Amino acid sequence: MTSVLRENISLAITGSGGSGMLSAGELLLRTAAKTGFYGLLTRSVGPQIRGGESAALIRLAHYPVETHDDHFHVLLAADWNNFHRFAGEIVLGEDVLVIVDEQAGDLPEMVAAVADEKSILRLPLHALARELDARVNMVALGFLGALLGMEQDMLRAVVQDFFRRKKRDRFIEPSLAALEKGRELAEPLLKARGGPLIATPGKPCRDMADCGARWLISGNRAVATGFLQAGGRFVAGYPITPATDMLEWLAPRIGRAGGLLVQAEDELAAINMVLGASFGGLPAMTATSGPGFSLMVEGLGLGVMAEIPALIVDVQRVGPSTGIPTKSEQGDLQLALCGAHGDAPHLVLAPDCVVDCLHTTAWALHLAERLQCPAVLLSDQKLGQMLSITDAIPPAPWKAERKLKESCAENEEPYKRYAITEDGVSPMALPGTPGCLHTVDGLEHDERALPSSQVEDHAAQLEKRHRKLARLEDWPDEEMAHWADIMGSGEVAVITWGSSAGAAREAVRMAADEGLHARHISLRLLWPPQKNRLARLLEGVRRLIVVEQSHSGQFLHYLRAHYDLPEVVVSCRRPGPRPITPRQVLRALREACEMKETFSERVCT
Amino acid sequence: MNRPQQPPKPADYKSGVHPVWCKGCGDFGVLAAMTRAFAHLGLPKEQVAVVSGIGCSGRIPAYVAAYGFHGLHGRALPVATGLKLARPDLTVLAAGGDGDIYSIGAAHFVHTCRRNPDITLIVMDNRVYGMTKGQPSPTSEPDFAAALQPEGPGVPPVDGLLLALASRASFVARGFSGQPNELADIIVAGIEHPGFAVIEVLSPCPTFRPEQREWKRHVQAGLLQPAKTLEEAMAQVIAAPALSTGIVWREERAPAPMMPRPESVKELATMRARELAWIEKSFHP
Ligand SMILES: Cc1ncc(C[n+]2csc(CCOP(=O)(O)OP(=O)(O)O)c2C)c(N)n1
Ligand code: SF4
Ligand SMILES: [Mg+2]
Numbered sequence: 087m088t089s090v091l092r093e094n095i096s097l098a099i100t101g102s103g104g105s106g107m108l109s110a111g112e113l114l115l116r117t118a119a120k121t122g123f124y125g126l127l128t129r130s131v132g133p134q135i136r137g138g139e140s141a142a143l144i145r146l147a148h149y150p151v152e153t154h155d156d157h158f159h160v161l162l163a164a165d166w167n168n169f170h171r172f173a174g175e176i177v178l179g180e181d182v183l184v185i186v187d188e189q190a191g192d193l194p195e196m197v198a199a200v201a202d203e204k205s206i207l208r209l210p211l212h213a214l215a216r217e218l219d220a221r222v223n224m225v226a227l228g229f230l231g232a233l234l235g236m237e238q239d240m241l242r243a244v245v246q247d248f249f250r251r252k253k254r255d256r257f258i259e260p261s262l263a264a265l266e267k268g269r270e271l272a273e274p275l276l277k278a279r280g281g282p283l284i285a286t287p288g289k290p291c292r293d294m295a296d297c298g299a300r301w302l303i304s305g306n307r308a309v310a311t312g313f314l315q316a317g318g319r320f321v322a323g324y325p326i327t328p329a330t331d332m333l334e335w336l337a338p339r340i341g342r343a344g345g346l347l348v349q350a351e352d353e354l355a356a357i358n359m360v361l362g363a364s365f366g367g368l369p370a371m372t373a374t375s376g377p378g379f380s381l382m383v384e385g386l387g388l389g390v391m392a393e394i395p396a397l398i399v400d401v402q403r404v405g406p407s408t409g410i411p412t413k414s415e416q417g418d419l420q421l422a423l424c425g426a427h428g429d430a431p432h433l434v435l436a437p438d439c440v441v442d443c444l445h446t447t448a449w450a451l452h453l454a455e456r457l458q459c460p461a462v463l464l465s466d467q468k469l470g471q472m473l474s475i476t477d478a479i480p481p482a483p484w485k486a487e488r489k490l491k492e493s494c495a496e497n498e499e500p501y502k503r504y505a506i507t508e509d510g511v512s513p514m515a516l517p518g519t520p521g522c523l524h525t526v527d528g529l530e531h532d533e534r535a536l537p538s539s540q541v542e543d544h545a546a547q548l549e550k551r552h553r554k555l556a557r558l559e560d561w562p563d564e565e566m567a568h569w570a571d572i573m574g575s576g577e578v579a580v581i582t583w584g585s586s587a588g589a590a591r592e593a594v595r596m597a598a599d600e601g602l603h604a605r606h607i608s609l610r611l612l613w614p615p616q617k618n619r620l621a622r623l624l625e626g627v628r629r630l631i632v633v634e635q636s637h638s639g640q641f642l643h644y645l646r647a648h649y650d651l652p653e654v655v656v657s658c659r660r661p662g663p664r665p666i667t668p669r670q671v672l673r674a675l676r677e678a679c680e681m682k683e684t685f686s687e688r689v690c691t
Numbered sequence: 692m693n694r695p696q697q698p699p700k701p702a703d704y705k706s707g708v709h710p711v712w713c714k715g716c717g718d719f720g721v722l723a724a725m726t727r728a729f730a731h732l733g734l735p736k737e738q739v740a741v742v743s744g745i746g747c748s749g750r751i752p753a754y755v756a757a758y759g760f761h762g763l764h765g766r767a768l769p770v771a772t773g774l775k776l777a778r779p780d781l782t783v784l785a786a787g788g789d790g791d792i793y794s795i796g797a798a799h800f801v802h803t804c805r806r807n808p809d810i811t812l813i814v815m816d817n818r819v820y821g822m823t824k825g826q827p828s829p830t831s832e833p834d835f836a837a838a839l840q841p842e843g844p845g846v847p848p849v850d851g852l853l854l855a856l857a858s859r860a861s862f863v864a865r866g867f868s869g870q871p872n873e874l875a876d877i878i879v880a881g882i883e884h885p886g887f888a889v890i891e892v893l894s895p896c897p898t899f900r901p902e903q904r905e906w907k908r909h910v911q912a913g914l915l916q917p918a919k920t921l922e923e924a925m926a927q928v929i930a931a932p933a934l935s936t937g938i939v940w941r942e943e944r945a946p947a948p949m950m951p952r953p954e955s956v957k958e959l960a961t962m963r964a965r966e967l968a969w970i971e972k973s974f975h976p
Contacts, residue, residue, distance in 0.1 A: 119976035301974035311970055319950070319963050320777055322769075344965040346776055346950050351802035355769040358762065362742065362773025365760055366781070367959045368950070370773070388763055475976070492957070517740045517758035517774070517781055518956040523706070525741075525752040525759025536708060536753065537761075 094147040095234070095284045096155045098176045099226065101164030103137030106223035109248070111142020112473065113227055117236050117244045119300050119475040122287040124150045126440075127473045130175050131412060132168060139168040141176065146234065148287040150476065152439045152588030156669040158182060160283070161197070162230060164211060164222050165190045169197075174664060183283075185229065187211040187222070209271055220257075220264035228268020235282030238269060301476050305443040305469035306332035306373075308479070309399055310339075312447030313371055317486040318397065319345030320370035322359035324352050327411040328467040329373040329401040353378035357385030360396045365526065367516040369455055369486035371397035376405045376418050379425075379462075387426035389460035390551060392526040393504065393512070395488065397451050402466040404662045414467035415662025416584055416635040419644060422462045423613055429548055431555045433461035434613035438571065438587035440474040446610050448482030449568050455486040457554045458511060464612075468665065469585045489513050494521035502533040506546055510554035555614040563619075569611040572623050576603035578678045579627040579652075583609045583641055586633050586666045593671035602679045615648040629654040629678045633671055637661035639689075654681070657689045699733055701726040706756045712747060715904070717894030720868030721815055722754055725784070727875035729757075732782075732882060739782045742771040744796060746788035746822045748815035748894070765795030768803045771810050772947070779809070779949040782882060789816040793829040793849045803887055804858035808947040811881040811888045814851060815868070817896035817903065825899035852928045855889040856921060856940060862888035863924065863940040865915060868895070869907040873936060880938060886946045893934060906934060915939040 099114075101107040108129050115127045125146040132138040143158075145151050157179035163169065163186045178184075178200045184193075188208040193201070209229070215222040224245070231241040242262055249257045276282065303311075310332050313321075321340060323333040333347065340347045345368075350356035353374055360370040374382065379400040389396045402418045404410035422434045433453050437446035447463055454461035491513035494501045501522040505512040512533075515522030529537040530544050538544070558566065573591060580590045587608040594606045607623050624630070630652045634641040642657045658674045660666065704726035712718050729739060739757035743749040745764035752759025758781075762770050771785035792800050792814045803810070818835070820826040827835050827844045830851065834843040855863045862884040866874035874892060881888030893910065895903035915937030918924035924940040953959050 116976050300976055301971075302976045303974045307974070311967075314967060314970065317963055320773065322773060339970065342965075343967060343970070344963050346948070348772070348776065348947075350769065351798050354766060355772075355799055355802070358766040358769035359773030359776075361762070362760070362770035362775075363777035364773075365770070366740075366774045366778035367956065368777040368963075370777075384763055385766070392760075392762070478971070479974075481971075516956050516959070517778060518737055518953075520735075520737045523736060523756055523758060525761055527753075527761045528745075528763060529761065 092159070092284045093149070094151070094155070095145070095160065096158045097144045097160040097162065097230065098141055098158045099144070099162045099230070100139065100141040100169060100172060101222070102139045102167040103134065105164040106221050107164060107226070108140050108142050110223035110227045111144055113244050113248055114230055115144060115473060115475065116302060117231060117241050118146050118234070119302050120240055120244070121236055122300070123147065123475060125475045126151055128154070128468065128471065130172055132171055139171060141172045143176070146284065153592060153668065154665060156667045160233070161185070162226055163187070163190060164226065166194050169194050183207070185209060207275065214267045214271070215264055218260050218263045218267065220260035224261045224264035225268040225271070228265035229272045231265070232269040232272035232276060233283055235284065235286045238265070241265060299478055301478055302473060303440060303476060303479070304471055304473050305437065305440045305465055306401065306471065307335050308440055308443035309373070309437070309447045309463070309465060309470070310336045312444035312482050313397065313451060314340070314343045314345070315444070315482045316369070316448035316451040316484055318369045318371055318451050319343070320360065320363035320368040321345070321347040321372065322350045322356040322370070323372050323374065324350050324356050324378060326375045326378045328403055328470050329375050329399065331471065332373045332399070332401070353381040354385065357382040357396070357398065361385060361389055361392070361394050364394050364396050365517070369395065369451055371399060371451070373399040373401065375401050375403045377408060379418060379421065383421070383425040386432060386460050386462070387428060387430050388528045390426060390430040390432050391528050391530070393458040393551070394460070394526070395454040395458050396460040397447070397454055397463060398460060399447070399463045399465060401470040402464060410663055412467065413663030414585065414635070414665070416466060416586065417640070417662070418464060419583070419612070419636070419640040422464050423644065429552070431552050431614065432459055433457065433555065434464065435461060435611055436464040436584040436609070437469060438582070438584060438608045438610060440469055440472055441476050441479050442610070443469055444479050445482050445568065448484045451486050452484035455488045456511070458488065458514060459554060464584055466585050491515040491519065491522055493519060496521060500534055503535040504531060504533050504547060504550070506533060506550055509557050510550045558614055559616055559618060566616070566619065569609070569616055569619060570623060571608040571610065572605060574598065574603065574605040576605055577626060577628045578604040578631070578675060579607055579624065579629070580604060580631045580633055580671060580675065581607045581609070581645070582633045583612060586635055589666040589668045590633050590671050592668035593675055596668060596672050597675045602675060604675050604679070612644070617649060620649050624652060627652050629656065629681065631656045631658050631671070631674050631678055633658045633666060633674070635660060635662050635666050655687050657687060659689070699730045701730045704729045704736065704756045706754055708753050710754050711750055713898045715897040716747065717817060717868035717896065718748055718751065718815055720871045720874070721813060721892055721894055722751060724866070724868070724871040724874035724878055725751070725755060725813070727871060728878035728882065731875065731879050734782055738780065739784070740774055741784045741786060742774060743767050743785065744787040744791040746791050746820070748786060748788040748821070749791060751786050765791055766799065767791065768796060768799040768812065772803060772806065772808045775808050775810050776947060776949045779952045784811045784813065786813045786815065788821065789814060789818060789830040790820045790828045793851055793854070800854065801858045804855055804860035804889065806947045807861055807886045807944055809885055809887070811878065812890060813878070814889070814891045815894040816851065816891050817894050817900060818848070819896050819899045821896045821899060850928065851891045852939065853925060856925050856928065860889045860940070861886040861942045861944045862938070864889070864938040865891045865893065865936045867893045867906070867910045867912065867936050869910065870912055870936070873912055877938060884941065886944055909934045911935040913937045917941050
């Protein structure tokens with residue numbers, strides 16, 4: 087146990103069914119946001135449908151954080167029931183402080199292995215709660231709030247607000263009393279340590295204008311917001327973890343935003359409803375996860391063939407098959423890239439942090455509409471369900487804008503829905519446009535959209551559909567700036583896509599503190615590949631570390647197939663749900679920096 | 692545009708694209724009935740959209756002078772639903788075969804009946820997979836022997852009308868392509884019905900079911916009559932011969948909620964513009 091004030095702390099709060107530890111975690115995070123912290127929260131739950139053991143994993147810091155640290159500094163357990171289920175996810179640091187109910191019994195092996203007796207506090211958490219007719223999570227919250235130096239008034243206000251919103255006012259009084267008991271429990275420890283575990287950052291917010299400087303947002307909500315900001319107005323979806331909460335967040339809001347949401351009977355219906363609405367002129371999306379996305383690939387191909395814009399959000403979970411529904415993995419890259427049968431060029435993008443979920447979604451919708459082509463957005467459970475304290479996110483600058491054909495004169499030649507144009511994009515006449523009647527088709531067709539099995543038509547239309555996307559390589563850099571993110575410099579580079587960027591960015595910062603200079607490249611646009619653009623980002627790079635959360639190295643194979651890579655490539659990969667951590671990438675960075683001999687390819691774990 | 696207003700003729704609703712159908716195919720009669728219905732209603736062509744799946748029947752949109760969507764096998768209904776909910780100003784029809792609607796798209800059929808979007812569905816039932824050359828379909832007779840099932844399917848056929856009723860469709864009817872006038876009337880009623888209208892059409896496939904040429908001798912037109920209760924409608928469908936036509940069920944039920952109705956295509960973009968600052972505020976801690 088150290089007494090050094092940290093700028094960054096990780097806490098795990100666990101308990102079995104009914105202990106309310108997830109709520110305690112969320113309330114702690116909310117208070118932290120008001121107190122001026124940055125931070126994040128992920129949850130881990132057992133297999134039970136409702137109740138069951140759960141863990142709130144929290145990180146708070148004075149600077150923005152995108153991912154969990156390698157280990158936890160504080161573990162608060164209401165009991166040890168089924169604790170082993172979290173063992174793989176809650177890696178305790180050597181300086182861990184363990185707080186546990188005094189009745190919880192013997193320490194689980196994994197806790198005993200790292201924590202010495204001095205760092206274990208056994209407290210009457212349940213007993214105090216029972217006395218007050220309150221829940222144990224409120225005692226825990228009071229204790230942790232005090233330990234983190236949070237103002238008691240702020241904590242009380244957050245708790246009050248929580249119960250008022252839930253219309254459970256009768257819980258307020260006992261809960262506030264339990265908070266107070268928790269705070270009192272922490273006093274001896276605070277005294278012994280000479281203060282809280284982490285310094286309080288900046289000024290706490292007192293009014294709305296102040297509080298708005300920080301947002302509390304999840305990746306799924308950020309995706310939904312980006313979609314609406316860009317002008318998306320139609321959503322169809324079928325419930326699937328971990329995408330459901332995005333649909334449920336949208337359902338009560340999309341009407342006020344001028345749109346409509348439909349719960350479809352399955353994912354086949356969802357994607358086809360989206361294509362129907364988009365054919366009618368409404369920018370549209372569906373949100374799903376791997377199993378649902380698998381069902382949608384035929385629709386994806388139809389969108390490509392019929393040139394109908396659509397946004398498909400895949401919030402990836404561990405696969406294949408039903409996999410591990412509640413946990414994260416970057417395993418759908420290959421499916422997203424190659425999914426549809428035939429040569430079916432479509433857009434594939436991935437947001438690389440919670441904040442970016444908003445912006446990359448808006449960009450994806452913008453591109454889909456502009457290129458009249460489906461876009462797949464690969465988010466994942468980690469980004470989607472992570473509740474994050476961020477700076478206020480500026481509105482996305484991109485809008486859904488489609489090149490329309492607004493009328494067809496009667497004496498003109500017949501309207502060509504799939505006219506061969508220089509950039510491959512043909513002006514689209516929406517139903518209701520006089521004179522431009524046509525039938526869009528999933529059959530190969532000629533320029534007028536009439537079915538055709540002729541070699542020439544197939545070749546010309548294939549080429550046109552391909553050209554729409556290929557042209558992105560020639561777009562001006564300003565318009566393509568969002569395609570990738572680069573940070574740092576040096577001969578060693580780490581490259582990631584999607585949520586692995588968080589750990590990589592942190593690793594590159596830690597490496598810089600050690601005097602190792604490296605760059606990090608995060609790709610957001612995965613298809614079409616931007617060969618020249620990446621070449622420029624890789625200029626001067628001699629060793630490249632490819633980081634991904636995939637067993638087989640899908641990203642590595644994608645990079646090898648479509649890009650020129652430096653001589654030395656290190657593949658740093660692990661399957662989900664174990665997260666890619668900053669120190670895992672740091673180790674790979676250190677090795678790559680020191681590497682004398684030239685390996686052509688190595689795997690780091 | 693101040694051309695003298697002539698009442699539209701059915702021929703005005705033909706696109707001029709030459710159908711791929713075999714000579715004598717029942718689907719010609721469906722096309723004729725559809726264009727008669729449009730002419731009768733005087734629908735502006737650009738305000739009509741016909742959505743279909745895959746099959747011989749699925750080819751119909753391109754033959755109609757309207758907007759069309761020839762999508763995936765089995766998926767006409769979700770496309771039509773998305774289109775209608777997004778564009779309530781359009782008259783939306785969905786069309787498909789017995790395989791399209793009752794087999795690969797059966798789930799959509801059931802749930803579209805329940806959802807009740809303001810769409811008219813035309814199921815061209817020939818009791819066979821025409822396009823893929825003669826396999827048994829969900830409406831084939833148990834003893835319909837074909838290369839893929841030499842003994843015949845050996846299981847009872849789906850009763851589309853009964854399935855529609857059980858799924859609470861708000862308008863259920865059967866027509867015959869050999870009687871395009873009666874069929875046109877049914878289609879007009881279906882389009883005028885403010886909800887999901889299921890119209891099954893007996894549409895012979897002389898190529899793979901030559902015996903269906905006899906249907907014209909056996910069809911009992913108008914035998915089905917609008918029932919007062921759902922039980923009565925079901926009983927009627929069970930009791931009546933399969934080759935009978937008419938509207939058997941009509942019920943007022945709120946159609947699936949739609950977007951606001953645009954006055955014109957141009958208005959679509961302006962209708963979508965909304966102030967969204969309230970969403971940002973919801974993320975304040
Ligand atoms: C996903 C998929 N599976 C199979 C097919 C092949 N296929 C095309 S049409 C058809 C059946 C058509 O039968 P029906 O719907 O009764 O239409 P009909 O041709 O008789 O009018 C099949 C199986 C396809 N196009 N797509
Ligand atoms: S195969 Fe049968 S259904 Fe298809 S076009 Fe020929 S006659 Fe009509
Ligand atoms: Mg058929």
